[in-house]
Amino acid sequence: MEKKIAILGSTGSIGRQTLDVIKTLGDNYRVVALTAGSNCHLMADQVKVFKPELAVLNDARSAEKLKQAVRGSGCTVVSGSSGNLQAATWPDADLVVMAQVGFSGFEPLVAALEKGKIVALANKEALVIGGSILKREGLLDQGRILPVDSEHSAIWQCIGNASKEELARIYLTASGGPFYGWKKAELKKVTPDQALKHPNWDMGSKITIDSATMMNKGLEVIEAKWLFDLELDQIEVIVHPQSIIHSMVEYIDGSLIAQLGAPDMRLPIQYALTYPERLESQVERCNLFEKQLDFYPPDPDNFPCLALAYRAAKADGTMPAVLNGANEVAVARFLKEELSFIEIPGVIEQVMDNHVKIDKPGIKEIIDADNWSRRRAAEIIDSYRKG
């Protein structure tokens, strides 16, 4: 049976890898809609190769150029956020891959779920910031969100058909980033170049810095809470420098089930695309012979971001949006060398301390909290620089 796929964010890293995987899967997988921001050239190439029915560029001028470029292809070109909603609810699509970055992916996600679509979700913010809204609206209960993140895909693969009652806890594995084992004195001198060298994964700069601070794992804890309907004390983080075990589930009988593989995002992407089946893949096989796998506890003294994420998740309401917004600003300023590595968690903590939390927020309150958090983080960082 043919599977028809819409991809939101098709020119980003996950979007491009999704198209790579689809190319290898053969004729049963067809792309029906693509969206991106403003990368007209790449989108035009994707339209020519994958022949979607709909192509969306958020930027209106880029969309005009795209129209010219794909004239005669039969592909409808649309611009703006209404275009994203159209793609997310495209009648033909069986599966919507959400690979956009940022909270602007939230409304298309809600729209897709409300239309009964199956969503392969790679957009972190939608769950981290919007998870409590999705929960309240009953949009998490129907098993329609398939995780794409490698850790969450691992948990999903390890759970299989087990019931929630059989699950004791999950272990999210963390590489620990390039600085695990370092102390504050050494961390003070970390440069962006050092922090951008991830030991195992080749990713964008924001997520690579998040890996180095452990904030990435904190955001994943929040994602996991919503995806698998867990209490926070059922979610443990374990440092595993080799990134071969992608995560684990502990059952109530004491049995642990783990998923392992090469660190290649095409594996979890393909699993979400082909689920409930598995198909052959081009991904390198994971050879364990002569390998060593190590496991350590997280280091909360030197890497406080993980605990901040647990704190935000526990507070819920607008707090996860505040955590995320402040972190984005702090990371951007660190990359500009306007904030030291070791100051990142302090900024986030101060913003969280300053925040007057709103319980059960709507989308507007979340967006307001996000904006407030970014402004407040910027103020704090500026005050550090003056001081």
Next chain:
Amino acid sequence: MEKKIAILGSTGSIGRQTLDVIKTLGDNYRVVALTAGSNCHLMADQVKVFKPELAVLNDARSAEKLKQAVRGSGCTVVSGSSGNLQAATWPDADLVVMAQVGFSGFEPLVAALEKGKIVALANKEALVIGGSILKREGLLDQGRILPVDSEHSAIWQCIGNASKEELARIYLTASGGPFYGWKKAELKKVTPDQALKHPNWDMGSKITIDSATMMNKGLEVIEAKWLFDLELDQIEVIVHPQSIIHSMVEYIDGSLIAQLGAPDMRLPIQYALTYPERLESQVERCNLFEKQLDFYPPDPDNFPCLALAYRAAKADGTMPAVLNGANEVAVARFLKEELSFIEIPGVIEQVMDNHVKIDKPGIKEIIDADNWSRRRAAEIIDSYRKG
């Protein structure tokens, strides 16, 4: 719903641990039949505690004593192999745990499967020696055999509901025993006392020696072939000295699923008892923090028994019976210090070389091959001692 359980071999290590587990599982698990060899005292205790409807002792005199000991309990006491068949097909039993040692467990297994019973199988020989008969009779196709061996339980847990087509291969983990890394010159001097010290598992002496020679893993390869309907080239052995990963499955997409746990047989026993559910257990939790897991290839030069098992499995027919019989004799003579550790594989290989294989054997031909193999192994060992 109540589950009624018959246990064949209830006074052995697995049998006793099965009863321990049942004690913790509460009223929904009821013992209806028990069998053993001649341990009248322990059987009488078990009858008093678990109140089965039937108790069988193979030895007629011990059965008479048992009758006296449990008089008035309402438990029927029977002796001999017909008693074992009765227990295996006890009308009340939903699940038959087969924890006997040796090929005498084969006929009760066939009888239980023919009656449509679910069998939790801990009897290695039944599959190693009798697998091809079970296959020919169509008794393996119905998913009624639940593995109890920790490695096979791990594979079973990792397969879940996946289809055979999705499975690329399995990795059976082996501790490597106490001598992994040793060379022939060192292995020459191994004493029974040294070989009986297994690094992780506390088991009987025969299986502990088999672990040291890698024959145990070889027998498990043959078991896995029949249990999971695999080709031999889909079964790999990987040395993992810590025995924390109990085995792994590789899927066609490159994803590996592994089962981990404390080295405690009560875990796989309980899983077979409670399947398809998981229940809380008393088993120690597996804590990975600060742990290190290592993986190495097997060492065929210094531990040739594994390759002999693959060879016997490939030859099929009566050859696995010959492998098993010769190995039992060689191990027994090693324990009596009448054969050196390093001579064990040579004896088995010579017996296999001398064997005229019968394809598609019946039970009688298998028993004949087993007897021949034991005699031949004894002759060879005697000739070494004279020579």
